[in-house]
Amino acid sequence: MMIRLTVALALLISPGMPVAQKVPAVEDTIAGITVGKSTLMDVQRRFGGRLTVDQSEGRHAVKLDGQCELFFDFEPGDSNQPNSLVMNIQLSNLGSGAQRGSPCDRFGTGRGLKLSDSPDMVQRLYGSPNSKFMRKQLSVDRFENSALCADPSKHMINSRNMFIEWLPNSNVIQNISVSIEHSDCDEWRKGDAGTP
16 A cells, blocks of 8 residues: 555656646537537538528527527538538527526537526536636636646647536526637647637
């Protein structure tokens, strides 16, 4: 037992030895579609005729029952190509919010978070966010995996982000969004690129 403890301690304090860091759970799926893996063809198969291009947003969208909508952003370039990868998904509340049992309740994250859920559910499913801030009168919880860049052997990562936006006084979720992008860890470590 003492030998194992000594070896573990030596590994933690040895200079030049990478130390494993806890990377938070970051969601990459909403409504059965996964950023960085699913394509426009997958989205079309899943939603059929309900998938439209929202003229006001210029994004692919699925609108449900006047209570919520799903937006999909694809790789830069021609987002109408069947093989174009989904890079961002946003599930948004409309009006006072999705009600339990409504069509919006069919949509959630891979771990089951829905627009009708409470802050306690976010904590149970994902733990504490990496950061919290205010944006356009909404309280925002940000979960991201930039801790992967702390490993000096990593040069590029697929940076994943999840944002949960709340109405501060009512604790109603307004938006859940997940995204993926290629991030340069070398730039991040220099402090030139901000958080991946």
